[in-house]
Every structure is written in C-alpha cells, then in structure tokens.
Amino acid sequence: MSLESVRAFLAERAPDVEILELAVSTATVALAAEAHGVEPGRIAKTLSLRFGEKVVLIVARGDARLDNRKLKTAFGVKAKMLGPEEVLELTGHPVGGVCPFGLATPLPVYCDVSLRAFDEVVPAAGSVHSAVRIDTLRMAEIVGATWVDVCQELVQEAVHVAETA
Numbered sequence: 001m002s003l004e005s006v007r008a009f010l011a012e013r014a015p016d017v018e019i020l021e022l023a024v025s026t027a028t029v030a031l032a033a034e035a036h037g038v039e040p041g042r043i044a045k046t047l048s049l050r051f052g053e054k055v056v057l058i059v060a061r062g063d064a065r066l067d068n069r070k071l072k073t074a075f076g077v078k079a080k081m082l083g084p085e086e087v088l089e090l091t092g093h094p095v096g097g098v099c100p101f102g103l104a105t106p107l108p109v110y111c112d113v114s115l116r117a118f119d120e121v122v123p124a125a126g127s128v129h130s131a132v133r134i135d136t137l138r139m140a141e142i143v144g145a146t147w148v149d150v151c152q153e154l155v156q157e158a159v160h161v162a163e164t165a
C-alpha cells in the first residue's frame with residue numbers, strides 16, 4: 001500500500017515525476033546510490049525522529065550525519081529515532097522506503113540545508129525497491145518542508161596531494 005500512497009500523492013502534486021521501480025533493494029544509502037548510479041550524497045534519506053511528543057521527518061543528503069547539538073537547538077529537546085514498527089505505523093512506509101510523500105499520518109517535514117548541494121536528489125518512494133529523481137527545491141515545496149541546518153558539516157578531503165610531491 002505504501003508505494004500506492006506515494007503514487008497517489010505524486011499524481012496530485014507532481015504528476016510529471018516518475019516513480020522508478022527496481023528489481024534490486026535500495027533500502028540503504030549505499031545500495032540506492034549504486035542502483036541509481038549516483039553519489040551517496042545525492043540519495044535523499046528520510047529520518048523519523050521524536051522530539052518529546054512531536055514526531056517529524058528530516059530529509060538529508062545520504063552521506064550526512066545528524067548533529068545532536070544542532071537538533072536540540074532547532075527543536076528544543078533531545079531527538080530520539082523511532083523504531084521500525086512506529087515508523088511504519090506513522091508514515092505508512094517501511095524502513096528503507098521512508099520518504100516525505102504519501103504519508104499515512106500528516107507529519108511535519110524538514111529538509112536539511114545539506115540537500116542544497118544538489119539540483120536533483122533521489123529519495124525513496126514508499127518501498128525498498130522504488131525511488132524518484134526530483135529537483136531538490138521542488139521536493140521540499142511539494143511536501144511543504146521547512147529548511148533547517150541539523151547535520152554535521154561534511155569534511156572535504158585534501159585534493160592537492162599530488163601537487164606537493
């Protein structure tokens with residue numbers, strides 16, 4: 001049913017966005033990146049978090065890590081990840097297929113600013129075998145997301161090693 005709720009959501013809000021269904025699992029960032037032929041950062045992972053009584057979804061680039069200090073500053077209380085059963089119950093999507101589209105329960109959606117490094121991202125589409133390719137800003141717009149800065153800064157490795165030899 002989860003894939004169908006995403007299909008219905010996109011038909012209403014973004015009918016031109018095609019759901020990509022694959023024979024292989026895309027349940028992790030690494031699997032999804034390999035299956036879609038993109039860098040891991042371009043995978044838009046959706047995390048389900050509880051802040052006190054409030055449950056929210058945070059969409060971040062696939063290679064980003066949440067920063068607990070930034071989360072507490074943004075939401076006022078310490079974050080707790082939801083368990084798989086609660087994720088499925090509240091979103092209608094299984095872990096590995098969670099996305100901000102076609103939710104079983106209306107939940108606030110936040111997009112981390114880390115996503116802005118990409119013009120197009122690849123979020124899941126309600127199952128561990130489906131995804132969409134979508135403009136980053138458009139994704140945020142159609143789900144009514146609020147932009148936040150809650151991930152750790154990505155450390156860039158030095159590229160000029162050969163220049164100093």
